[in-house]
Amino acid sequence: GFLQVASPVPQGPNKWHEQFPIAKGQRQSPIDIVTSNAKVDKALSDNPLKVSYSNNCCQSVTNTGASFQVVVDGAGTEISGGPLDSTYKLVQFHAHWGPLGGDEGSEHTVDGVTYPAELHLVHWNQKYKDVGEAVDKPDGLAVIGVFFSRGKEHAGFKPISDLFAKVPRKADKVDISFNYDPACLLPARRDYWTYLGSLTTPPLFESVTWIVMKDPVEVSAEQLAALRNLLWETPSGEGQMCNNYRPPQPLQGRLVRST
Numbered sequence: 001g002f003l004q005v006a007s008p009v010p011q012g013p014n015k016w017h018e019q020f021p022i023a024k025g026q027r028q029s030p031i032d033i034v035t036s037n038a039k040v041d042k043a044l045s046d047n048p049l050k051v052s053y054s055n056n057c058c059q060s061v062t063n064t065g066a067s068f069q070v071v072v073d074g075a076g077t078e079i080s081g082g083p084l085d086s087t088y089k090l091v092q093f094h095a096h097w098g099p100l101g102g103d104e105g106s107e108h109t110v111d112g113v114t115y116p117a118e119l120h121l122v123h124w125n126q127k128y129k130d131v132g133e134a135v136d137k138p139d140g141l142a143v144i145g146v147f148f149s150r151g152k153e154h155a156g157f158k159p160i161s162d163l164f165a166k167v168p169r170k171a172d173k174v175d176i177s178f179n180y181d182p183a184c185l186l187p188a189r190r191d192y193w194t195y196l197g198s199l200t201t202p203p204l205f206e207s208v209t210w211i212v213m214k215d216p217v218e219v220s221a222e223q224l225a226a227l228r229n230l231l232w233e234t235p236s237g238e239g240q241m242c243n244n245y246r247p248p249q250p251l252q253g254r255l256v257r258s259t
């Protein structure tokens with residue numbers, strides 16, 4: 001039969017620069033947010049971040065081989081205001097997490113503190129014709145980051161976390177037949193830090209206006225454990241998907257603003 005060439009197991013974050021030199025760029029993400037250096041910007045509160053998601057925008061959950069991804073039909077699902085100069089539409093949300101029971105796993109850190117997971121709600125700038133055109137433009141994307149802390153069960157996350165067992169392998173996909181409003185995943189208090197950064201996985205395009213919510217949302221230990229129903233390729237074969245987070249990158253003099 002044909003020579004079986006094993007697909008190369010993806011290289012870890014500290015090797016990405018070999019194929020993606022921008023990994024050592026001037027506006028890489030994530031970062032450690034040093035709260036005492038964040039500058040309160042009244043303009044952010046004068047024009048509050050507006051999040052208007054519809055409750056039937058979520059189409060399916062898929063295992064991308066790097067995370068779960070809820071694919072969203074962006075119709076009527078928009079954010080604007082705050083640091084954004086135009087309207088952005090939600091296209092997908094996913095998360096990053098650590099090992100079972102550990103406290104690392106978030107991508108952004110706050111004064112060096114990690115959370116067990118971090119949710120990313122990815123939006124693209126409506127001035128572009130589609131997300132493919134927006135993805136590598138300096139103002140192309142806006143990602144809302146929400147920290148997950150371990151505590152009581154998150155009723156709003158349960159319909160999604162219950163689906164992970166149905167998509168164990170890469171490219172597995174299950175339709176979302178129920179109404180679901182992703183806004184339920186946002187903390188009640190809408191204060192955030194914002195800065196200019198990048199995608200946190202290759203190709204690491206420096207195209208993201210980051211909006212990192214200050215307050216974490218609580219999810220249960222079982223919901224965090226459900227993330228490990230997702231499997232991926234490891235050097236020793238198929239294993240539980242975990243530690244799919246990039247560590248903080250150099251700030252390179254960037255300003256982090258705060259509400």
Ligand SMILES: COc1ccc(C[C@H]2SC(=O)NC2=O)c(OC)c1
Nearest residue numbers: 120122135143198199200201202203
């Ligand atoms: C080629 O386009 C891409 C590639 C990767 C991602 C996902 C990254 S970006 C983020 O915030 N977290 C992640 O894992 C992406 O997201 C819009 C767009």
Ligand SMILES: [Zn+2]
Nearest residue numbers: 095096120200
């Ligand atoms: Zn992400």
